[in-house]
Amino acid sequence: MMEKVNIEEKFSLFNDYWSPKIAGEINDFQVKFVKLKDEFIWHMHEQEDEMFLIVKGKLLIKFRDKDVWLEEGEFLIIPKGVEHKPVAQEEVHALLFEPKTTLNTGNQTSEKTRTNLQSL
Template sequence: MEGSVVVPPGKVTIAEKFALFDEYWSPKIIGEINDSYVEAVKVKGEFVWHRHELEDEMFLVVRGSLRMQFRDREIQLGEGEFIIVPRGIEHRPVADEEAHILLFEPKTTLNTGNVRNERTREQLERL
């Protein structure tokens, strides 16, 4: 593979990554796979109702619990559980207490989807 740089694999300790930040609803890039990011995000309270027209999202609960609200129902997630939200589906994540979530989503995904407000993060910090 002439001209390309190959980065050797290394391990990531998820708890160490979460210890590096305190803010809520501000995803941090902790890895990349193909055209997607692995992001760590701390959540508490309600996020904004939104949808992603072109991207699916996966939410994996590492610590705490998360309620994924849809317009017609709600799904409760505990530690070690995940949900995939298909593109185009309006949703709102809610955490009654602080929760630690891993997001798996394409690099093109804007955290607030079709909504732009004070929680929109145009550029994600890399840890």
């Protein structure tokens, strides 16, 4: 079924951080909305590329050899196998586009690991 999605409205439906919500599916990919604040963990995705699109706020993505700042309206694709650590000094709203098999903490398990994602 085709339905338009209002991004701001969907972000108003939840308040938890680092817990992606499924907003849609495209073939074997999911569109996920996530709110971020503070530091995540160092991790990588061994089989999947990952895309961060910043809807609101400013996100720092740390890599072992450099840092990349993403601002509203910008996105970054992180290739599989690249270790990274997202950091949000203030609340950030991000859209993720990634394969359905992508675990938010990649090759790591922590209290921030989410296995059963809620649909919006």
